[in-house]
Amino acid sequence: MNNSNHIPNYRGPLAVLTVLFFMWGLITSLNDILVPHLKAVFTLSYVQASLIQFCFFTAYFIVSFPAGRLVESLGYKKGIILGLCTAAVGCLLFYPAAGAHSYTFFLLALFILAGGITILQVAANPYVTILGKPETAASRLTLTQAFNSLGTTVGPLIGAVTILALVEHSTDASSVQMPYLILAGMLLVIAIIIGLIKLPQIKGGNEEVQTNSAAPHQEAKSIWQHKHLLLGVVGIFMYVGAEVSVGTYLISLMESPEVAGLTSSAAGQYLALYWGGAMVGRFVGGVIMAKVKPSHVLAFNSIANVILIGLAIAMSGKFAMWALLCVGLFNSIMFPTIFSLALDGLGKFTSKGSGLLCMGIVGGALLPLIQAIFADSIGLLTSFFVPMIGYLYILFYGLKGYRVQPLNTH
Template identity: 85%
Template structure:
């Protein structure tokens, strides 16, 4: 690693990483297509269909911390290649799962796929924070996450025309086979390309890896001593859970006669606006946060989403649909901002901190499941009070929880 005061030019490596962010965004957003599709194919309740997101995001909780150690041992580049290969295996498992017409097999395939993406997240997110100036880490991660949002925007459009359009005419799950086989091929191709590309050798856990303003007085013996990191893990839990929960049930909500009465494939295309808003917001946020303190932007966006949810629940109809679709714009900067604020000052614990933060992504498994229980009992629209709680917590983190506290010596 270059130890001079001059910051190297990392445009090449960052360009490669944006492709990864795009791919796992596309794959993750396809879950929002799978939920209504498999719900129709297997005649599931909301709770049963929520197991799709539950199995996918539970992998983050189980795999994240081991992935942090894996990246520490292999380094970021090999960790990324390993994650791509594992995700490709998960995509390939969709073929026999559809052939066997087994919902349980689909859930297994999703778990394996998510395990690979977890390794990519653990390796790529902190890698972006160290490839450049420390003071612009939040802005840089937000911009690369914008390409993740581009993937989540394209994903529903692809899924709507290749999967959902067939729901009304087919009771089998075969429509998912070719899309996921193609995704597997793309992931493996990227892994091969990355293996031949020279990337900066930055080992996870290296004492030199200090993406933020690390103060010697705040050195700790354990990653668990950083309060702002632990509160950040809860923030990631709340954010991912809330965002995923809204995306998961938006299609079903837009299909409801009381809201918009759209067909499933048309609703799937509208869902792209939700993720597209996140993409636009991240490009804007990347510029704004180079000038405005990231925690202020985080707090403002949290308030906006609480207001939009309140409007949707109070008014219903197409107003509710458009209010929820607009939330994507304000979701945009939340993940990278919470992530970078939580890694502030961790120094040599950056790799382990990234693993802990990725464990918080399990919120994408639990919060949609909790909302599903309320959806089955209270009705789908009223169940959106669940993600509202998540945004209230994020507001707290943006105003107070992000602050780096002196650690207690042991």
């Protein structure tokens, strides 16, 4: 039929989208470099330094739902271009922020940068799930997100040699200027390329989105009737919060004498293993989930991370460092799996559902802040019980919460 004629054309758009996933992964992981760097530059406490992640991920909460409506009216392509341009503006603002030596200015630049990435997330994630068969949506999104993890792996390596290496010799914030200027240029180039190429014209409110669930199809009158979506929003909140919390404080943990006693630049390079594990896990997970139920893989990985964090807290020393680095491997499939399971069966509400799910990314703002409060009071290593709670909720979602419930039409 007509649909089969379009399937071969999806390879090109998916290839373009992998570049986007790579870029926002790289940019997001650079926050893990900014936290210890600006903590040293401005002499901040853990709570004050956590405002970097707080401002960045709060943008998701504020921008996501309006972005869903925007993508619904503009379409995915224009939404992606708008997101790229907004993110580029945020990167450019790092230059005057460093020149003014203002922490507040840095936080503003991060908020704008994150606003652009939010629009990208809202547009690109559901676009990937739509470009192909519904039953392989989780596998497809996981493989595409693997390139996001490639970006998060490269980011700490770049940041370690261009930003953190200077911390040991200087308290100058200017080391961030050139890397973020280059990022701004790359984002604008990608926006121009996407503007020039042809992408399938699928509007944000596409009513032809199919369902992979076995539940009988009923037309929902409101997006709030989809319980599995709402539980998925909490799942995204917990996952992103847990992932960001671990990534944010790993460098400081590896620097502490009772754990590994590493230098800032060495710890930054080890952090690449955390994100690299997520990359490897997504490539492997994308293949596994083409044959194994995504919910089963999600539950298994959640249990693994609960065990790893529990052992890290109990054992301390270098064992704790390696156990927490391994958490990245099992993080791998969580975001795309929760995202695709939560979008299952939403039909015309797909873009709005994507906006709601991206609002859950605010967990990356709140959980690191909560962990910072405990880190300042009971110690950094013990404070890792906060992300452990997040993984326990994801276990529930993988076992039960993901199931599409019959709609209550009354």
